[in-house]
Amino acid sequence: MFRSSHVAEPMVPTTLFSSHRNKAPGNRAVSDPMRGSRLLLGLLFSVTIGLIAYRRRSLSRSGIAGAMVTGTTTFGMGGWSWGLSLIFFFVSSSIFSHFRARDKANTANDKFSKGSRRDFAQVAANGGVATLLALSYGLAHSRFLRKVCLTGYAGALSTATADTWATELGVLSLHQPRLITTGKAVAPGTSGGITPLGTAAAASGALAMGTVFWLLQRCQRSLAALPLIALVCGLAGSMVDSFLGATVQAMYYCPHCQKETERRVHSCGTKTQPLRGIAWLNNDAVNFIATLCGGLMAMTVQAGARLWSKAK
Numbered sequence: 559m560f561r562s563s564h565v566a567e568p569m570v571p572t573t574l575f576s577s578h579r580n581k582a583p584g585n586r587a588v589s590d591p592m593r594g595s596r597l598l599l600g601l602l603f604s605v606t607i608g609l610i611a612y613r614r615r616s617l618s619r620s621g622i623a624g625a626m627v628t629g630t631t632t633f634g635m636g637g638w639s640w641g642l643s644l645i646f647f648f649v650s651s652s653i654f655s656h657f658r659a660r661d662k663a664n665t666a667n668d669k670f671s672k673g674s675r676r677d678f679a680q681v682a683a684n685g686g687v688a689t690l691l692a693l694s695y696g697l698a699h700s701r702f703l704r705k706v707c708l709t710g711y712a713g714a715l716s717t718a719t720a721d722t723w724a725t726e727l728g729v730l731s732l733h734q735p736r737l738i739t740t741g742k743a744v745a746p747g748t749s750g751g752i753t754p755l756g757t758a759a760a761a762s763g764a765l766a767m768g769t770v771f772w773l774l775q776r777c778q779r780s781l782a783a784l785p786l787i788a789l790v791c792g793l794a795g796s797m798v799d800s801f802l803g804a805t806v807q808a809m810y811y812c813p814h815c816q817k818e819t820e821r822r823v824h825s826c827g828t829k830t831q832p833l834r835g836i837a838w839l840n841n842d843a844v845n846f847i848a849t850l851c852g853g854l855m856a857m858t859v860q861a862g863a864r865l866w867s868k869a870k
């Protein structure tokens with residue numbers, strides 16, 4: 559048995575990359591003869607996309623390296639649908655980052671720790687959990703495990719999408735953000751501040767990711783819950799992000815501008831002072847934890863559904 563029909567991937571045409579080798583029967587660890595070709599193709603794609611993104615100022619140099627690791631692993635271990643869903647996340651996020659960039663720079667850019675150019679840490683923070691799940695999916699033997707990894711991947715990536723869309727669009731809100739914890743009104747761009755527009759953007763991003771991934775899985779009936787799971791887990795994951803941002807994320811204060819910021823050195827050049835939060839828990843660490851929560855929630859739902867259907 560090679561691959562389960564439920565989580566099967568459209569293969570690269572064998573005429574294009576014919577690396578079929580005979581495998582000893584029962585050697586299940588190397589059950590995917592196309593993996594080598596796909597890893598190579600994934601590397602080719604991610605280098606190309608990374609360079610385009612670098613030229614379009616969406617990625618920094620270290621960000622290209624992050625995109626290569628993430629893209630190659632996801633495409634190589636998951637397949638076309640996984641790779642394309644990652645591209646959907648990246649392209650939609652880049653579009654929203656550049657969308658009305660000047661307005662955003664005036665209101666909130668100052669508060670964010672980095673510009674719109676993503677570096678290695680940011681790529682790893684948003685795509686690290688999804689990449690690890692793609693790797694687990696590729697190495698897993700049982701159909702059940704693969705399905706759990708696939709659902710977890712959708713949960714992690716929908717959290718990243720929800721959070722990015724919410725951050726990029728939420729700052730354009732006409733409503734003043736309120737802290738997710740206390741409801742106190744805060745300046746636009748403050749970590750943990752939420753607006754109706756940002757929350758709607760988060761929900762749309764999570765649902766869009768789940769739907770796109772399900773469509774790419776050729777709308778398999780056994781995966782029909784993916785859009786809903788992605789919506790719920792992605793939105794919940796982005797709430798975790800806001801909650802951590804409002805409570806434990808490291809925030810600094812610029813004595814020169816008398817402003818709160820995520821930056822250690824403010825945009826004005828002044829070294830900032832610690833204001834609150836845990837020093838190592840920067841925005842990247844918060845994003846990583848949030849995507850981990852989104853992924854774990856989705857995996858729990860998928861595993862729970864199976865146990866429940868077995869118990870019946």
Ligand SMILES: [Zn+2]
Pocket residue numbers: 812813814815816824825826827828
């Ligand atoms: Zn300053």
